[in-house]
Amino acid sequence: MASAAQYRGLLQVRARFFSLLPQAAAGVRNKTTVQFATRPDLPKLAYRKLKGKSPGVVFLPGFASNMSGQKAEALEEFCKSLGHSYLRFDYSGCGASEGRMEDYNIGAWKKDVLFVLDKLVEGPQILVGSSMGGWLMLLAALARPEKIAALVGIATAADHFVTAFNTLPVEARKEIEERGSWSFPSRHSEEGSYTLSLDFLKEAENHCVLQSPIPVSCPLRLIHGLQDDDVPWHVSMQVAERVISPDVDVILRKQGRHRMSEKEDIKLMVYTIDDLIDKLTTLG
Template sequence: MTNDMPTPQYLERPDGLKIAYHATLGKLTEVQGQQKPGVLFLGGFMSDMTGTKATHIEAHCVQQGLAYTRFDYSGHGQSAGMFKDGTIGQWARDAIAIIDEITTGPLVLVGSSMGGWIMLLAALARKERVAGLVGIAAAPDFTEDLMWAQFTDAQKSEIVKNGALIEPTEYGDDPYTITHTLIEDGRNQLLLRNPIKLECPVRLIQGMQDPDVPWQTSIRLTEALVSKDVRVDLIKTGDHRLSEPDQLDVITKHLDDIIEKVTVG
């Protein structure tokens, strides 16, 4: 796995932001003469492309001869920009730019936590490119349902009056900066209130001990998706990270299932 922090490549955006990424080319399946779809990993809120899931899936894809791309949203990891300036809409645009300019052919999107929301937005924007989806503790609409709806009146007041709320997190040394702009933009990106018009196969892996994204979110997402090929894998002892070896194996098993379904000649 690539845990030694190799130098990334950069995609320069028209707005001047540089998006850091790593891309591995795939190989033709010689026996069948088929080109399998590539895989794009979309990380979570304040996470980056060097995490356990991103690199584990990369190693798996390399072994399988699959093209694989991982990247950092603006304001995350090695990409340019400030985290506090980011929004769900901006990060979805980052993902779409990577799809358009770095990847080729059909793709399976793998979205972790917030990345599950981003993968849905990107898939809706590029239906012709997206062949399948794998969500890992996918968290669509989290700014509204898992943040704003659960904030106290004092927290809401601080966001509105001061423009941001600083919240500690157990997932890193830096606290979360939750801006009023993030909340407002999130309301323009909500998906679970209406049918999600994606018909590709979808696999959702969710820990039932997840303190951040309740497992019921995966059921809501299943109900909202119009696709008839949606499966949920609930891991009773799983937390939000889903980074234990057996849990990583569950993720790659479902990825392989999708790849097998959507491989094109």
């Protein structure tokens, strides 16, 4: 139990941090050091870890993204300001981790998240998943419920690749199946598109969560932009409907786009996590 004086001090720390936004979102001044986790017969995982109290926060990037984005860095600064532990990392084949991205899939990246939860962090964690990371956080919560304190999804892309493929015209799907790969345009790619193998799509089907109730019972917060041209905001509504947890909030931003990396978007993300930490932590 915290004393009234300690609680006032905590509020002052938070006020100072929020007054620094968006500067904190622009980059962490004293970054944690990149470390590498060695795993038998698996690529080394690059990560940055900040030690601190529970609950910890773990950031899960989106597809073809890495741990150096604005949201990930702002979260590190926020956790540092409160003294909470924080970890961000790159999936196999992404960022500073070993491997080629095209050699991995949803199942492999799920294993990366579970390795982080099993080996690199201690105590209950708040998982913050961006886009595909929101899908992976749900899979991790299903596999390791005892390690999850709460979930925060940013433009959660649950089942996204499978849903997008299945909504293509029959002729287009047949062409992709004959070719063995699917190239789709994306403003987030330097080449203007991403290519997924048919094997990637078939494997992803094994990890879909939206066809039935999702037995996740922890607090869940879902933030989505109404201007998201990549993952429709109604996906977050589907997730909210299907999880069994009674403690679910969906926050829609009228001008929000997919990456949710504008200054006000990052403020909302941090406020949401701050509120969850308050909820999960007993304060006198």
